[in-house]
Amino acid sequence: MNNKSELTEIEVGVVGLGLMGTSIVVSLLMAGHPVKAVAPINDDFDTAAERIREQLIHCQQTDLLKKPIEYYESRLMITTDYGKLRPCKIVFECVIEKMDIKSSVYHKIAAVVKPDVIIASNTSAIAISVLQKLVPHPQRFMGVHWAEPAYATRFMEITCGTETDFAHAEWIFDIAHDWGKEPTLLRKDIRGFITNRLMYAVYRELFHLVELGHASYDDVDKAFRYDAGSWITLMGIFRRMDYLGLQDCTQILKTYLPQLNNSDKVPRVMQEIVSTNARGTKNLKGLYNYTKKEAHDWENAFALFNKDIFQLAAVYPYKTQNL
Numbered sequence: 001m002n003n004k005s006e007l008t009e010i011e012v013g014v015v016g017l018g019l020m021g022t023s024i025v026v027s028l029l030m031a032g033h034p035v036k037a038v039a040p041i042n043d044d045f046d047t048a049a050e051r052i053r054e055q056l057i058h059c060q061q062t063d064l065l066k067k068p069i070e071y072y073e074s075r076l077m078i079t080t081d082y083g084k085l086r087p088c089k090i091v092f093e094c095v096i097e098k099m100d101i102k103s104s105v106y107h108k109i110a111a112v113v114k115p116d117v118i119i120a121s122n123t124s125a126i127a128i129s130v131l132q133k134l135v136p137h138p139q140r141f142m143g144v145h146w147a148e149p150a151y152a153t154r155f156m157e158i159t160c161g162t163e164t165d166f167a168h169a170e171w172i173f174d175i176a177h178d179w180g181k182e183p184t185l186l187r188k189d190i191r192g193f194i195t196n197r198l199m200y201a202v203y204r205e206l207f208h209l210v211e212l213g214h215a216s217y218d219d220v221d222k223a224f225r226y227d228a229g230s231w232i233t234l235m236g237i238f239r240r241m242d243y244l245g246l247q248d249c250t251q252i253l254k255t256y257l258p259q260l261n262n263s264d265k266v267p268r269v270m271q272e273i274v275s276t277n278a279r280g281t282k283n284l285k286g287l288y289n290y291t292k293k294e295a296h297d298w299e300n301a302f303a304l305f306n307k308d309i310f311q312l313a314a315v316y317p318y319k320t321q322n323l
């Protein structure tokens with residue numbers, strides 16, 4: 001594993017400075033790296049510095065920063081010039097989920113970086129084995145999937161494509177601990193990785209209950225928050241089963257599995273709501289409706305909660321020997 005002084009020597013690049021790209025930049029700066037942030041579109045270049053500053057201020061207000069904001073800003077270069085990526089050991093691609101755009105971005109990255117660079121995509125849904133065909137050294141390409149906001153979440157999913165060299169993925173896995181993450185390493189490129197499969201299995205079942213009229217969104221959200229929500233950050237899924245004792249599990253699985261929804265259709269309510277141009281808290285209309293104040297309050301509450309749970313997760317780290 002690297003120590004903090006080594007991280008300060010490892011230059012990293014981020015290409016794509018939207019919602020996630022900017023918060024990944026902040027996370028990497030906080031970990032100690034010098035960061036080259038490439039803005040692939042003018043809009044990014046015009047707004048990224050301000051958005052990154054706002055995020056650093058937020059981190060300062062929530063006690064996540066060890067040094068003054070100016071220190072981190074002095075270690076950041078925002079540029080439209082891909083050539084500035086040349087000294088980077090790792091480049092994170094964080095542009096929109098479109099193959100042709102990702103392809104053109106990889107082409108520009110590959111034209112300037114050294115052959116020993118690691119290129120990592122933040123893609124949520126495109127197969128890593130497909131993306132890695134677009135780079136000249138596919139064995140050095142992998143998925144590194146962050147959660148938003150990257151600087152205040154412990155989650156990180158590292159995924160190998162069919163051609164990824166595990167040794168490089170293991171290096172990223174090690175270094176990710178120094179970024180404050182509790183990473184997972186998926187050695188096979190399964191669609192949806194772990195986390196999307198987990199959440200979409202939950203969405204399918206719970207939309208089903210709502211569609212049948214058995215429960216409201218509110219009932220479902222409360223059950224999720226106050227049952228799973230009360231133990232999940234500490235235990236995950238399987239440790240929870242061990243904690244409960246396993247003796248009844250087989251019988252329970254036998255009873256429940258046949259009753260769960262296994263449709264492969266997009267839930268009807270989801271199709272209906274999206275067809276009305278609902279965008280949730282962004283336009284106050286979604287599975288719930290919001291006043292402007294409510295949407296704003298949720299945004300603020302989420303930011304504060306992220307800080308609290310980020311710190312709480314550090315009190316109960318994953319490795320049991322540290323408990």
Ligand SMILES: NC(=O)c1ccc[n+]([C@@H]2O[C@H](COP(=O)([O-])OP(=O)(O)OC[C@H]3O[C@@H](n4cnc5c(N)ncnc54)[C@H](O)[C@@H]3O)[C@@H](O)[C@H]2O)c1
Nearest residue numbers: 016017018019020021040094095096097122123124146148
């Ligand atoms: N938003 C999330 O919570 C989240 C979580 C995990 C992974 N991701 C993944 O991260 C990536 C970026 O998502 P985001 O939420 O930051 O998106 P975003 O819409 O906020 O940002 C998209 C960025 O893509 C780049 N871009 C847009 N058009 C481009 C073009 N024509 N050429 C080159 N670059 C262009 C720009 O940098 C833009 O800022 C996606 O692959 C997404 O699946 C997002």
